[in-house]
Amino acid sequence: MTETETIAYDVVVLGAGPVGENVADRTRAAGLSTAVVESELVGGECSYWACVPSKALLRPVIARADARRVPGLRQSVQGPLDTDAVLAHRNYYTSDWHDDGAAQWLESIGAVLYRGHGRLTGPRTVTVTGQDGARHILTARHAVAVCTGSDAVLPDLPGLADVKPWTSRNATSAQAAPGRLVVVGGGVVATEMATAWQALGSQVTVLVRGKGLLNRMEPFAGELVAEALTEAGADVRTGTSAESVTRENGTVVVATDQGDRIEADEILFATGRAPRTGDIGLDTVGLEPGTWLPVDDSLRVTGSDWLYAVGDVNHRALLTHQGKYQARIAGAAIAARASGVPVRESDAWGAHAATADHHAVPQVVFTDPEAAAVGLSLAEAEQAGYRVRAVDVEISSASGAGLYADGYRGRARMVVDLNGEILRGVTFVGPGVSELIHSATIAVAGQVPISRLWHAVPSFPTISEVWLRLLEAYRDN
Template sequence: MTETDSIAYDVVVLGAGPVGENVADRTRAAGLSTAVVESELVGGECSYWACMPSKALLRPVLAQADARRLPGLSQAVQGPLDTAAVVARRNAFTSNWQDDGQIQWLNGIDVDFYRGHGRLAGPRTVEVTGPDGERKVLTARHAVAACTGTRAVLPDLPGLAEVKPWTSREATSAQAAPDRLVVVGGGVVATEMATAWQGLGSQVTLLVRGKGLLNRMEPFAGELIAEALTEAGADVRTGTSVESVTRENGTVVVITDQGERIEADEILFATGRAPRTDDIGLDTVGLEPGSWLPVDDTLRVTGSEWLYAVGDINHRALLTHQGKYQARIAGAAIAARAAGEPLLDAEWGAHVATADHGAVPQVVFADPEAAAVGLSLAEAEQAGHRVRAVDHNLVVAGSSLYGDNYRGRARMVVDLEREILLGVTFVGPGVGELIHSATIAVVGQVPISRLWHAVPSYPTISEVWLRLLETYRDN
């Protein structure tokens, strides 16, 4: 091992996923010298093992499902998907797990890139150990931004390592559909991957410990998706836990708490995430390795003047779009502090993150899609708001044209004292593109009296807004 003298920057970013890239982009645009450290691929989890590959797998599955609802087209799409072609397109979206283009982008914005494992080595100091064992020490004049994301958590089952289970990484990067796939979990990853691989030719068995899918959304979201998965041929079992998993002569054998034996070719555990902070040197600055890092609304770690934790590792909202939003805020806050400027921009409010408080949008790309923003009815009631849920089915002119036998549901949660929306949920094919209108209504605290004058175009699925408002008025 060799060691070089320390290299000084204004900002050092740990992690080059979408969050780290956006922090670096903002600080460099503000004129601050910036270095980025990444131990894997520039572009991070989202680009190679999450958002992009999963949606590339799902898009043909959902398009085929939509096409099968259209007379004149349905007969032409009854056969199986070309799984190899879908996988090849997915591979293209991940650049075949090569990050040359992302590195070129970093070079283009004049950010120095260090490939290797980065660890804090005291205040404002990052030690990087490269693939060849060479060590470099980077110091930060103003800030270190930790953007290392999360990793999949596997349950504590004896012998599980020998089974070689899938996590989200294997599920999104597999080169062929297993004949039989067991998916354990009831959240977003489990739901989307069950949808994808069932559509790509696997026989999926979905084991859900709780009462249903997507328990952080309105209950009807999980119910409608479970119904659709069952109709597609998946075996959805709720209230079921895994007692043991073994691999016998290449076959995965699962024993459930009901005493059932399930055989499969692969098993995916989508049972939670943990912060990737166990080996980034937190102990050298008085923090607990492996912990989530609490932050203020500028994304600065509580009690620190120089350490920022941006994206999933602060546990505010484990979503790529929220992490990128936080990155823009953090970059602006770091730059403002470095220049001695006020934190709150009078026009944009760009130096303080508020979107993580009660107005987080999310889309689950299943069939049907589920999209939500803000609080569910249960969350609003638990928070002490006096609310009313307004429900309507999604059978409007636009959805009827979208596809025959369209099934869906919409809910808005109304704060009865202020007559604004605290949350909105849509479930149905194609509703992911509706959620930004709901996000604007919730974030902007638009009074219902004003929403009456936001006229939805006819005939679109957005016409459901009019039906929700009519239901609120008439009941």
Template sequence: MRQTEPTGSTAPTGSTGPAEPESTDYDVVVLGAGPVGENVADRTRAAGLTTAIVESELVGGECSYWACMPSKALLRPVLARADARRTPGLSRSAQGPLDVSAVLAHRDEYTSHWKDDGQVQWLRSVGVELHRGVGRITGPRTVTVTAGDGTRHVLTARHAVAVCTGSRALLPPLPGLADVAPWTSREATSAKAVPGRLVVVGGGVVATEMATAWQALGSRVTLLVRGKGLLSRMEPFAGELVAEALTEAGADLRTGTSATSVTRENGTVVVVTDTGERIEADEILFATGRAPRTDDIGLETVGLEPGSWLTVDDTLRVTGQDWLYAVGDVNRRALLTHQGKYQARIAGAAIAARAAGEPVAAEAWGAHAATADHDAVPQVVFTDPEAGSVGLSLAEAEQAGHRVRAVDLDLSSVAGAGLYGEDYKGRARMVVDLESETLRGVTFVGPGVGELIHSATVAVVAQVPVARLWHAVPSYPTISEAWLRLLEAYRDSA
């Protein structure tokens, strides 16, 4: 790093003009200190590049404080109690309510009480310089940071600027919605009390997970889903099983229903649906999509559209720019923390290779190519039952023109499922490419299946032939025996 002489950091005697901003040179400047930005910075520092990171909120970002960490802290006791209720010897004692104060206290501890001291210390330990404030691109390879006190600092990148600013909740254009103070994912994961009645608008991951959590914590949840069912990006049976469980838990699920107006009257939220029905609640959560946090980061100064998703190649470099990278949610390839961190590792390695003048391995599955973004993205939804998938669904594989066969399995037939109790409900599907006899996609739904997804991910990414999978013997009695039963079903259906 080279810091220029801050000759204009204070106004000369007698001058009434503003102070000239301090200026510092780095090899790499990262906009956004969430998990994605942290990983880009970590990889470039590990390669010996001087790196600065800019953050206007908390170091650790959305995942640490308002998404992955708090939501899973809320859901873990819910799923543990559900497992206990299915287990002989525990089922009777697990019928009581959850200790809400203990659950919320653990959530608060898991998010470090919304303080980022530990994350800041980690940045320092790897040699990344943190700049607190709002960062805006002000020209090629240049970022200007405006601190809370109004002072500015110009950061110049010799090699790369990485935009890792993530995404924000997208609210529908309903008149007067701002006056209602609706919940987004942030409020849903950080709320200090359980709402007596909660309306959840949406049918995706955030909607189903938060409906699961707050229903179990004592709220009366009403789900308004515009489409035909839940989790529409997964195999249809995933949403069906989650919907069945939510309904059994007491949630009111209404599909094919949209909110047309929302008002707050004397503290009560009033929702009118497209069927003319009036629903009253204490809070309303909109889980209706995401938008990129790129509206005020200076994209227009380098010829890009403010507020847009950024198009990148597989090395995560922005189209038409040889110095600008967009990593994580902002490129819309896969809005998942783990996938963003994967991209960050790829981008960090690509930036380092280009800085050193080394060859860039951008071919499929190369060291500098985020190939998994295309057809090997894993995801787990922490509902009861859990739903996990990787790769393509049957419909997606067929739409892509692949000749495939789906193999289905009732997971209750697996010996390990019996350990969860007699009423275990779950399904699995394996989508086999009939030309290569490798897996295009795998889906598991059922209690305890989240830990199965990585084995499926390895099979899809490595393109392991079905004939070789026969030799990957699952331990008995575990739910992973589902692999053997799926392979047997494929063989028997040939």
């Protein structure tokens, strides 16, 4: 292969994270030749700096917390976590930041991997520049799929670069627990990393600009998580922003808008994400670099008949599972169009439309307690113009809750659309609720009427009996 040789494929995928991998898997399964371009590690952000390492850090934290709530077991787990063992286990799950296995999987499905920086250099054309300077020009007969993900955003504070702050990547890959950690932000990354590092030995201070944590969920979710963080020893300060950050003799010094001075060993900014589209050649096809890419429900970029944007880059739902869902939709749509099959995006239940992105996006926050939600919050449903009613119950009313944890604390809400009596959203907060959310996702995505949900009988004695309590509360009030 020479530097100037042009190679044609049916599909070229930019980005080999879980989203790009799934696009490649679906197009290869349809018999299309597929090239995948990756500038970092095959497996992407999720595998090495996000979902996988963060959950590896959090699993022992949650398991210990659950064990401490069980009579006869709590005395056996009163000591500190073995931080070195937790970090070693995390390293194992990230394959020590080596991607040999992921690359081999791509090869096993018949996709061709190109390592290097890929840029669009015109319609249906991607030029890949390897670390050794070698260039390969790839053309796509049917589609180019942009699956490059997103990056952490740092605020515009003078001198921040000199402080060398943590982003989510540092927080999930650190090889030792800092003695003192300031976390700026109140979303998923902030709350999960505050939970993890507080349990692993750090003294954590959380600075939240707004009124509370997890502001995209029902208010009670953030309230319960904040209470638990405080009980665990973290200092959670709401209505507080970092005005300046410096590093003095190795110590991070944070000045807040409340006039406080906080000293720490590290500071994590978990204050948002930006699309990783700044240097992928969007300008060569008439698009603005560094922007989110709007798409239709088949994930095709608005105004294009060949360019797809899948996962974080389209800004629909910055979640790995939603990106993989979109990838399956995009792969099916690309394959259908390649074979001349009409793609009917209006088919809400079809294989070619990512309609769940609009009304049934599930998410779990792996804090203690866990917070899980799908669909719309009460405020979002009202803002959307639905005639809704919120139904709240304490999860402790479910017979299995007390068996799961002594003194179980948690809350559940379902948002009922009174026109048709279907669910627009469901939220659970409490120990173990991550395993409840898929039942809620089925109910919301499938638009299951409440009259039918009465016949979905929860097993006794499990926490899922909370569904019966919710239905009874709706009926009786």
